[in-house]
Amino acid sequence: xxxxxxxxxxxxxxxxxxxxxxxxxxxxxxxxxxxxxxxxxxxxxxxxxxxxxxxxxxxxxxxxxxxxxxxxxxxxxxxxxxxxxxxxxxxxxxxxxxxxxxxxxxxxxxxxxxxxxxxxxxxxxxxxxxxxxxxxxxxxxxxxxxxxxxxxxxxxxxxxxxxxxxxxxxxxxxxxxxxxxxxxxxxxxxxxxxxxxxxxxxxxxxxxxxxxxxxxxxxxxxxxxxxxxxxxxxxxxxxxxxxxxxxxxxxxxxxxxxxxxxxxxxxxxxxxxxxxxxxxxxxxxxxxxxxxxxxxxxxxxxxxxxxxxxxxxxxxxxxxxxxxxxxxxxxxxxxxxxxxxxxxxxxxxxxxxxxxxxxxxxxxxxxxxxxxxxxxxxxxxxxxxxxxxxxxxxxxxxxxxxxxxxxxxxxxxxxxxxxxxxxxxxxxxxxxxxxxxxxxxxxxxxxxxxxxxxxxxxxxxxxxxxxxxxxxxxxxxxxxxxxxxxxxxxxxxxxxxxxxxxxxxxxxxxxxxxxxxxxxxxxxxxxxxxxxxxxxxxxxxxxxxxxxxxxxxxxxxxxxxxxxxxxxxxxxxxx
Amino acid sequence: xxxxxxxxxxxxxxxxxxxxxxxxxxxxxxxxxxxxxxxxxxxxxxxxxxxxxxxxxxxxxxxxxxxxxxxxxxxxxxxxxxxx
Numbered sequence: 001x002x003x004x005x006x007x008x009x010x011x012x013x014x015x016x017x018x019x020x021x022x023x024x025x026x027x028x029x030x031x032x033x034x035x036x037x038x039x040x041x042x043x044x045x046x047x048x049x050x051x052x053x054x055x056x057x058x059x060x061x062x063x064x065x066x067x068x069x070x071x072x073x074x075x076x077x078x079x080x081x082x083x084x085x086x087x088x089x090x091x092x093x094x095x096x097x098x099x100x101x102x103x104x105x106x107x108x109x110x111x112x113x114x115x116x117x118x119x120x121x122x123x124x125x126x127x128x129x130x131x132x133x134x135x136x137x138x139x140x141x142x143x144x145x146x147x148x149x150x151x152x153x154x155x156x157x158x159x160x161x162x163x164x165x166x167x168x169x170x171x172x173x174x175x176x177x178x179x180x181x182x183x184x185x186x187x188x189x190x191x192x193x194x195x196x197x198x199x200x201x202x203x204x205x206x207x208x209x210x211x212x213x214x215x216x217x218x219x220x221x222x223x224x225x226x227x228x229x230x231x232x233x234x235x236x237x238x239x240x241x242x243x244x245x246x247x248x249x250x251x252x253x254x255x256x257x258x259x260x261x262x263x264x265x266x267x268x269x270x271x272x273x274x275x276x277x278x279x280x281x282x283x284x285x286x287x288x289x290x291x292x293x294x295x296x297x298x299x300x301x302x303x304x305x306x307x308x309x310x311x312x313x314x315x316x317x318x319x320x321x322x323x324x325x326x327x328x329x330x331x332x333x334x335x336x337x338x339x340x341x342x343x344x345x346x347x348x349x350x351x352x353x354x355x356x357x358x359x360x361x362x363x364x365x366x367x368x369x370x371x372x373x374x375x376x377x378x379x380x381x382x383x384x385x386x387x388x389x390x391x392x393x394x395x396x397x398x399x400x401x402x403x404x405x406x407x408x409x410x411x412x413x414x415x416x417x418x419x420x421x422x423x424x425x426x427x428x429x430x431x432x433x434x435x436x437x438x439x440x441x442x443x444x445x446x447x448x449x450x451x452x453x454x455x456x457x458x459x460x461x462x463x464x465x466x467x468x469x470x471x472x473x474x475x476x477x478x479x480x481x482x483x484x485x486x487x488x489x490x491x492x493x494x495x496x497x498x499x500x501x502x503x504x505x506x507x508x509x510x511x512x513x514x515x516x517x518x519x520x521x522x523x524x525x526x527x528x529x530x531x532x533x534x535x536x537x538x539x540x541x542x543x544x545x546x547x548x549x550x551x552x553x554x555x556x557x558x559x560x561x562x563x564x565x566x567x568x569x570x571x572x573x574x575x
Numbered sequence: 576x577x578x579x580x581x582x583x584x585x586x587x588x589x590x591x592x593x594x595x596x597x598x599x600x601x602x603x604x605x606x607x608x609x610x611x612x613x614x615x616x617x618x619x620x621x622x623x624x625x626x627x628x629x630x631x632x633x634x635x636x637x638x639x640x641x642x643x644x645x646x647x648x649x650x651x652x653x654x655x656x657x658x659x
Contacts, residue, residue, distance in 0.1 A: 019655065230617060230626040233583045234654040242582040246653050249581060250633060272585070418658070439658060449628065449657040451636045487626055487656045 001320075002162040003211035003212070004066035004503035005034075005428050005439035008106045009042065012130055014195050015056070015115035016121060019130045021448035024109055030506060034065025034109065036092040037478030037520040039081030042110055043090065044523060049530035053085035054170065054194040056116035060106035060202070062161070064104040066479045066503045069207055071220040073227050074482035076100045083531065084186040085173040085194075086341065086391050087412040087436045090337050090527045091186030094440070094477060095161075096285035099178040101161035105204030120168070123151065124158075130135035135198035135436035140165050142334040143177035143434070146199055151410075158201040164336020167193035169381045171389040180304060183284070184338045186413060186435055211505030219495075219502055222420040224490070227289045231487035235292035236282075240307040241271040247311075251552045254421040255315040257366050258408055260417045265320025269310055274322055290484055297325035303333065303401040312343025314406075317350060317371050324368030326555070328375055333351035335379035342390060344414030346374045348407050349384070358399040360384055405542035411436035420544045421555040423448040424458040428466050428565045432538045443483070447449070457555045458561075463568045471517035478520055525575065539564045576644050578607065584627055587613040588652075600629060601640025602649060603610040628655040 001007035007029070007315075011020040032041040032204035048283035051058045059083045067075040078100040082089030091515075103111065107128040117123075140148050143164040150160050160178065167174035167189030174189030175182040178183070183189075210216050223414040231299045234242060244266060247253040251261035267273055271294065279297040283304075284290065295302045303326050313319065313328040332339045350365045363370050363384070377385025387395050392414055396407040408415045413436025420427035429442030439445065447465040448455035472492060476483050481495060489495050493510035500508050525533070538544075545562060580588045588611045596612070597603035601621030608618040617624040621640035625642040630636050632642075638644055644650065 064584065230583075231656065233626060234656055235659065237583055237586055240659040242654070243658060246581045246657060247578070249651065250630075403584050443658065445658040446656075449636065449653075449655070451638060484656075484659060 003505045004031060005029055005109050006107050006206065006208055008105070008108055009112060010106070010128070010130070011112040012119045012123070013115040014113055014121070014132065014197055017130055017132045030508070031516065031519060032523070033478040033500070033516060034068075035063050035077065035094070035478040036081065036115040036474065037516070037523070038110060039063035039079045039092055040090065040520060040527065042112060042524040043081050043083070044527055045479070046112070046445065048083065049527050051081040051083065052155040053088060053191060056195060057114055058083055058191065060113045060191045060195065061110055063102060063110040064100055065478065067479050067481060067499065068100045068104045068527060070216060070503060071287070072216075072481065073287060073289040074218065074225045074285070074485055075480065077480040077482065078103060078177055079477065079480065080183040080188045082188055082191045084413070084435060085190050086187045089411055089435060089531055089533060090436050090524050091188060091200070092477065093183035093185050093188050094185040094480065095176065095178050095181050096288070096482070097179045097181060098286045098535060099159040099161050099202065101286065101293065101294045102204060106202055107204060108205035113195055113197065114307045115195065118411065120196050120198050121201045122259045123197050124154065125200065126164055127206065131256035138198050139168065143336045144180065144334060146232040147177070147179070149286065150199055150201055158203045160199050160201045162336070163189040163192045163197070164334060165377050166190070166335045166337045166389075168198065169379070169389070170194065171337055171378060171381065172391050172394070173338040175336045175338055177336055180333070182333070182338070183335070185340065185438070185440070189336050194471050207382070210503050212502040216502035219499055223485070226488040227485060229488065232290045232484060235290050235484045238271050239294035239305065240294055241294065241305050241310050243307040244270045244310055245272065247417065250422060251549065251555065252439035253315050254311060254417055256302050256318045256353040256407075256421050257316060257406065258415070258419065258543060259351070259550060260554060261422050261555065263315035263320070266315060268320045269314045269322045269325050271305065274305070279301040288482065290482070293485055295431050296326060298323065298330055303330040305329065308417055309339040312340045313371065314348040316343045318365030319368050319371055320366070321368045324371060324564070325379070331375050332370065335375070337375075337378060341414040342375060342378060344408045345388050345392045345395060346371060348395065349374070349388055351406055352399055354405055355401070356397055357403055369444065396496055407541060409437060410540060411537050413437050418445050419555070420540055420548060421456070421549040421557050422552065423455055424557055425453055425455065425462040425466050427540060427544065427557055427562060428458070428462065428569060431540055431562060431566055432569050434521070434528055440478070440483070441470065441473050442466065442484075443473055456556075458565070460564065460568045463565060463572055467572060470521060474517040475513055478516070501574055521573070576603070576648040576650055578603070579586055579649060579651045581651060583654055584652040586616070587611070587617060589613055595642060596646065598652070599640060599644060600637055600642040603644060604640070615659065623652070626655055628653055
C-alpha cells in the first residue's frame with residue numbers, strides 16, 4: 001500500500017447495505033491521484049455512462065485524496081462524482097471539511113454507492129462497518145436540520161453529508177451538503193435521493209502514514225505562512241462576493257438573464273455595503289488557514305455569502321433588495337439546491353414571462369417575493385416549480401418559442417457569473433467544459449483579467465492559456481487543495497509535486513503532474529463520449545453569439561470566432 | 576487621471592476613487608504609496624504586488640511602470656485573483 005492511501009475503496013450496494021472492499025492499484029492512484037481524478041477513473045470503471053443518471057445502478061462516488069488528513073492547509077476536501085441528471089454528462093463537485101477526514105478515516109480512498117435503499121435511509125459507515133438506518137423521521141427535513149439531528153442521534157464525532165428536500169424530490173440541481181457547505185453543481189443531491197439515501201454519516205480511526213513526515217510538516221508550515229499573505233487577502237477580508245462590484249465595473253456582471261452586463265442596484269447587494277448594515281462573522285473549513293467564509297445575519301438566522309449566490313439570486317433576477325437575496329440564498333441552502341442553477345433557471349423563466357412565452361405573470365424581474373416563491377415551488381416541485389426543477393435547458397424545450405436561445409446554460413448546466421461576451425476566454429472555457437458551463441473546472445476568466453489577451457476580442461492565442469487553467473484546476477481538484485491558494489504558488493506543479501512526494505514517497509515531478517492533469521481531463525471526456533457527447537455540444541446559446549452585449553458594443557462574440565476557438569482547443573488537446 | 580479602487584485595494588486605500596496626476600503608471604503607483612499608507616505595502620516602488628492588477632479605462636491590463644498615462648485616463652486597481 002502506498003503512503004498517504006489505504007489502497008482500497010468501499011463499493012456499497014445500498015439496496016441491502018452489502019459492501020465490497022476493493023483494491024486500488026498503485027498505478028491507478030498515481031495516474032489519477034484522488035478527488036476528481038480518481039472519481040472519474042472509478043466512474044469509467046463502473047461502465048455506467050449509458051445509464052440514466054437517476055437509475056439506481058448509476059454510481060455515486062465520494063472520492064478522497066492522498067493529502068486529506070495531512071497538515072497541508074485547505075486539504076480537507078472531497079469530490080462527489082457521478083453522471084449528472086442535469087447535463088447527462090460527467091459531474092464532479094467538491095465540498096470541504098470534516099467529512100473528508102472522517103470518510104478517509106473509515107479506511108478507504110473512495111466510497112462508491114450503487115442501488116436503491118428500500119426506504120429513505122441514512123447510510124452509516126462506522127470505521128468501515130456499514131449499515132442502513134431508516135430516515136423516515138428526516139423525510140422533508142432541511143440539510144441543516146438533518147445534520148443537527150443526526151449528530152445528536154449518532155454522536156458528535158460523526159461527520160454527515162446530506163441531501164435536502166430537493167434531493168428527495170429529484171430536483172435536477174439538488175446539492176449534497178456538509179456542515180453548511182455544498183457539493184453544489186450538477187445535481188449530485190438528486191442522485192443520492194434516487195438511491196433513497198437522505199444522508200451519509202461517517203467516522204473512523206484509520207489514518208495512513210506519510211512517507212516523509214518531516215518534509216511534509218515543513219511544506220505545510222511554509223504553505224500556511226504564505227496563505228496569510230496578500231495573495232489570499234481578497235478571500236479573507238471580503239470573500240468572493242467582492243467580485244460583484246469588480247465585474248459590474250467591467251460590464252461583466254450577468255444581469256436580468258444576461259440581458260445586461262451591469263446592474264443599477266449592485267451597490268445595495270455588495271459585501272462592501274452589506275458589512276456596514278449587518279452582523280458578520282467569518283469561518284473556515286477544517287485545516288484551512290484562509291477563512292474565506294463570510295456569514296451575514298438574515299432574519300433569525302445567518303447565511304454564507306458567495307459571489308455566485310449574490311449574482312444568481314441578485315443581479316441575474318434583477319433583485320437589488322439585499323434582504324431578499326440573502327433570504328433566497330439561505331432558502332436554497334435549506335432545500336439543498338444549487339444557487340447558480342436556481343437563479344439561472346428562474347431568471348430564464350422571468351424573461352420567458354417578459355416575452356409572453358410563459359403565462360406566469362407574477363414571475364417578473366426585480367420581484368423579490370416572486371423569487372422566494374419560485375424557490376419554494378422548485379424545492380417542493382409544485383406548480384411551475386416542477387418545470388423549473390428540471391433546469392433551464394429542459395424547461396426551454398417544454399416552453400418552446402426558441403427559448404433555448406436564451407436559456408443560460410451549456411450542456412444543461414447554468415452559466416455562472418461571468419458574462420461570456422465580455423470575458424471571451426471564459427466563453428471558451430464554458431463551451432468546452434466537461435460538466436458544462438463551469439468556473440471551477442476552468443479558470444479562464446483569469447486570462448481575461450490579465451495582459452495576456454484582449455478580453456473582448458480574444459484570438460487563438462487565448463486557447464493555450466485556457467487549457468493551462470483547466471489543467472491546473474484538474475490537478476488541484478484531484479490532490480485536493482483549495483483554488484483560493486492559487487495566488488500563493490509561483491510554480492504550482494513543482495510545489496504540488498513536492499507535496500505529493502512528501503505524502504506518498506513517489507518520485508513524482510512537475511512534468512509528471514502536467515501529464516496527470518491531461519489524463520484526468522481526457523478521462524472526463526472519455527466518459528462523456530460514452531454518454532453520447534458530440535462536438536456540437538461545445539458551444540454557447542445563440543444569445544451570446546448573435547447579439548452584442550447591450551451597452552457595450554465591443555463585447556461581441558461571433559459564432560465563427562467561438563467555433564474557431566473551440567476547434568483550436570480540440571486540436572491542442574489532440575482530440 | 577482618475578483612479579478607482581476595487582475590492583482589497585479599496586479597503587486598503589480607504590476610498591473608492593481619487594484623482595492623481597502622473598505621467599506613467601510607475602509614477603502613479605509611487606504617488607499612491609505616499610498618499611495612502613494602507614496601500615503602500617502592496618506597492619513596491621513603481622509596481623503593484625502580484626496580488627493586485629491595474630487596468631486602463633476598463634480596456635487593457637497594464638503592468639509596465641513606463642506605461643504612459645494621460646489626464647483623462649481612468650486607472651482601475653483590483654485584485655489580480657479575480658473570480659473564485
